[in-house]
Amino acid sequence: MTRPHISINFAVSADGKISSVARRPSGWTSEEDHARLLQLRKGADALLVGRGTLEADRMTMKASGDPLRCVVSRGGKFDPAHPLFHSAGGPIHLLITEGPALEIPGATIHTGSLASFLQELTAIGVKHLHCEGGGELARELAAMDAIDEIHLTWAGHTIFGGRAAPTISGVPGEFLPASGAYELIEFDPRPETGECFLSYRRKA
């Protein structure tokens, strides 16, 4: 499958969760983590999130260099009043895999599968796609064996608990078709915040 180089970035609690409930807002990690989040966006030609994360975190997906702002949805229930559609930034590309192809002024609408969307992004020049969640979308990428880099902030200062609380591969459920193997390329503990920045690259 032709696709861009894909990286993901998540903050993870001591019990491996990415949020306490399905719709917890962001902001539970340090300012340094937020700075790293912005740093990791640099160099990406496109940012990608699931509609759940877009809604929960009220994201505008603004980043230096104005990368494409891509959001995926099955049902396509995008709110035209969402801040994403009213903020300056990179071109907006929405993927709707199952619902009707609605029109949102200023946004390019794609239909079809996530795999075909990745091919279309490649065709318009996206070499590096950076995904900021959520778990449901990252699980789909992992199931497609389409994650090349994993960036984590280990935020062991917090325990979320919760049977329904998602991890970076979504809510606990079926095993992935195969395990992925990654090697550590960055280990950056931050004692002052109780967090640790980690980066992994897919093993050749």
Ligand SMILES: NC(=O)c1ccc[n+]([C@@H]2O[C@H](COP(=O)([O-])OP(=O)(O)OC[C@H]3O[C@@H](n4cnc5c(N)ncnc54)[C@H](OP(=O)(O)O)[C@@H]3O)[C@@H](O)[C@H]2O)c1
């Ligand atoms: N700790 C962290 O670093 C971090 C990072 C990101 C998010 N989060 C948290 O995670 C929560 C949001 O997660 P979420 O469970 O809602 O997951 P999500 O993946 O952001 O959103 C799920 C929605 O995205 C769409 N989607 C996901 N995979 C898709 C696919 N393969 N094809 C088409 N559409 C797809 C669907 O949208 P439709 O419903 O429109 O069909 C689905 O309902 C929030 O609480 C957020 O704060 C935490």
